[in-house]
Amino acid sequence: MQKYMKCLLAVAALFVSYAGQAQQMDGLVADGPALYAEYCAKCHGKNGRSNTFIGLLTxxxxxxxxxxxxxTLDADIYAAIAGGRRMMPSYADKLSVVELQALVDVVRDLQR
Ligand code: HEC
Structure with a gap:
């Protein structure tokens, strides 16, 4: 019985430490294209050309x-996304540094 409890405790401890790690990982890996589709495409368009209705309006x-x-430097792109630009909102308080950086990469990929 004692052995069984020890084993159960070990499994529970493992699970807790894994859950803790998973939480820390949150925001450390970012799906740039998904973030772009969610936050940016309504103005800049899926293709980045900004030929959407809101894109033209703004x-x-x-x-x-x-x-x-x-x-344009990567730092300018990062600053624009983090701090906003004219009618573009800022995302520094919504997204992690890793997510902002992933969006810089997405913007760079739009030129190819
Ligand atoms: C409400 C519409 C809107 C949304 C949403 C939006 N933008 Fe913008 N974006 C703009 C406008 C307006 C400008 C400014 C154009 C100008 O500088 O004349 C701009 C400018 C930019 C620039 C250029 C900055 C520079 O240095 O010239 C980048 C890069 C950019 N946006 C990326 C993004 C990304 C990435 C997202 C999603 C996180 C996003 N935008 C969301 C409207 C938007």
């Missing part, structure tokens, strides 16, 4: 524009 940046991509 004068959203065409993210596929080669000249804009060339003159």
């Amino acid at each position: 004068f959203s940046q065409n993210l596929t524009n080669a000249a804009w991509q060339a003159e």
